[in-house]
Amino acid sequence: MAAQHQRALLPQWKLVYIVLVTALVVGGALIAAPAADARITKVVIDIKESPTFGGFEWPGVGKYEKIVGRAFGEVDPFDEKNAVIVDIGLAPRNTRGNVEYSFDFYMLKPIDLSRGAHKMMYEPPNRGGKTWANLGRVVVDPGKNGDDPGSAISNPTALANLFLMQRGFTVVWSGWDKSAGSSNANFNTTITLPIAKNAGNSTITGPAYEYIVTGGASFTLNYSAATLDKTKARLTHRVHLDDLPVDIPASGWNFNAAGTAISLVGSNFIANDIYEFSYTAKDPSVNGLGFAALRD
Incomplete structure (x- = not known):
């Protein structure tokens, strides 16, 4: 957007x-x-x-x-x-x-x-x-x-x-x-x-969501995936906002090796259609500090 x-x-x-x-x-x-x-x-x-x-x-x-x-x-x-x-x-x-x-x-x-x-x-x-x-x-x-x-x-x-x-x-x-x-x-x-960490410096993980409208078949995630297990994630496709989203099977997309991006395979990608990706992410950054940086 x-x-x-x-x-x-x-x-x-x-x-x-x-x-x-x-x-x-x-x-x-x-x-x-x-x-x-x-x-x-x-x-x-x-x-x-x-x-x-x-x-x-x-x-x-x-x-x-x-x-x-x-x-x-x-x-x-x-x-x-x-x-x-x-x-x-x-x-x-x-x-x-x-x-x-x-x-x-x-x-x-x-x-x-x-x-x-x-x-x-x-x-x-x-x-x-x-x-x-x-x-x-x-x-x-x-x-x-x-x-x-x-x-x-x-x-x-x-x-x-x-x-x-x-x-x-x-x-x-x-x-x-x-x-x-x-x-x-x-x-x-x-x-x-x-990067925020749990007490004891352990990694924070949590649910993440990406709304994707792009001209390219690859998309960089805002947060790295906590796991590359595709059964733990969901990718959907629709043409219009009022359409029902349709699940794309795990065979239709891939993580990159670092878990920082996804790419769609073959005909599963249509430029500028609506894709939504739900997954478990890790290592949240303290983004609100950006506003403090402007303030200070």
Whole structure:
């Protein structure tokens, strides 16, 4: 199902990322917060391109720069703001008793912030991808990666029409959603979340459900299967939502060796029909930390 896209205009007091990363660029590529800080504890700068957008200059604002990196954070699982996160009490803790996470970020900002708007537009990535080009009718160069907008737009007319840059906004994306996957190649924006464990560090298992509509015969599961025994799982097929689901026999589909994906065999797969997969999964990640990452 398509995810809802949301954009948020944040006031100046939320420019913690901008202030922090700007300080990093001046002072070095890495900074760590004091041990007692239970929010963002470290930021690593992997790429600084200054200027970006091929050096294009917006009147009254100037040139922009691109800053890409990874941020590391932690939360107190007993704080009432965090205790509501599902399974956070079962997540591993560091020596300070906090639960850790990390995420990618991508920032476009005026080189001279004093000429900027002192405001930030934050867009939560859609499964790791940046949607601003599609939503804002931004013209990306043919063959270029829209998830790297600083390097993907060179046409002067297109650049001059960038609404936010004309007005000096800083634009930020950061990882929050597990469904983005684990690879940040090609500027995919990911988050790394802890795995919840039972007391004694034993594996947590439980029922899982996947609603599958895809053009390919293979599908990556959100959670790994606890067993590869196909008699413990059920896969059904239907064409329309109001059709009755029909079971696909075990001979009609397979797990991969790691239990992280399933594939349909031969004529059992019809592109973009509705498949539903029920199985026992393992190793749940603490996904609610993604919202804490946005908050902090």
